[in-house]
Amino acid sequence: MFSASPDDDRRAILHLDVRLHPDDRDLTGPEWAEVAHRLARAAGIEIPGKGHGCRWIAVQAQPRRLDLIAKLIHLDGAWHAPPADVLRRLAAEARRIEQDLQLIPVPAAASARADSRLAQTASAQLASVLAQLADEQAGALTVVRKLVEHVAYLIASPPGSDTAHRLELIARRLHTIQQDLDATADHLVQPRASTFPCTVQRPVHRTL
Structure with a gap:
C-alpha cells in the first residue's frame, strides 16, 4: 500500500x-x-x-x-x-x-496471490497517472491541446492557412488520445475475476 x-x-x-x-x-x-x-x-x-x-x-x-x-x-x-x-x-x-x-x-498459491496483489497495485497507479493526464479540466494534455487550438485560431487568417490546418489536426489527435487514456484508466481499475483472494501471506510487502 x-x-x-x-x-x-x-x-x-x-x-x-x-x-x-x-x-x-x-x-x-x-x-x-x-x-x-x-x-x-x-x-x-x-x-x-x-x-x-x-x-x-x-x-x-x-x-x-x-x-x-x-x-x-x-x-x-x-x-x-x-x-x-x-x-x-x-x-x-x-x-x-x-x-x-x-x-x-513461498508456496505457488501464495506467490500467485502476491503477484495478483502487485499487479492490481501497479494497475491502480498507472490508472491514476493516465486519469490525471487525460483530465479535461486541468490535465497536461488538455493544457497542450487548448494551447494548440488557440494558436490555430490566431493564425487562421487568411482562410486555408496550412499551418493552422495542421494545428487543428494535432488538436483533434490529442483529444482522441485523451479519450483513449481515459478509457484505459477506467479499464485498469475495473474489478477482475481471480481464483485467488487478494491477500499476501508473506514475502516482501511494499507499503508506500
Missing part, C-alpha cells in the same frame, strides 16, 4: 515490510543487512556508485521482521521516481533471497 500526500497525488515514503516464514531459521545480522541492501537496490532507492540517492534506513523493531523506509524526496527537493516495474523487481528479488539464504519458498 502507499502513503500519499494529503491530495493523494505523490508518494513521498517507501516502506518495505519483510517477514520470515514461521518455519524459517533466524537470520544473522549480516544476513538481514544483505536483505535490506538487495531490496533497496531492487526498489531503485540504492544505486551502486551513486552517492546522492534516496535517504533510507532498515530497522528491526520486531523479531524476524525487517522494515525498510526510504524518503523519495532528495535533499535538493527533487522527487525520486521508482522503476516502473518496481513491484515485479521486488517480488523477483524476494524469490532470489529465499533461494540464496536457503529460506522456505
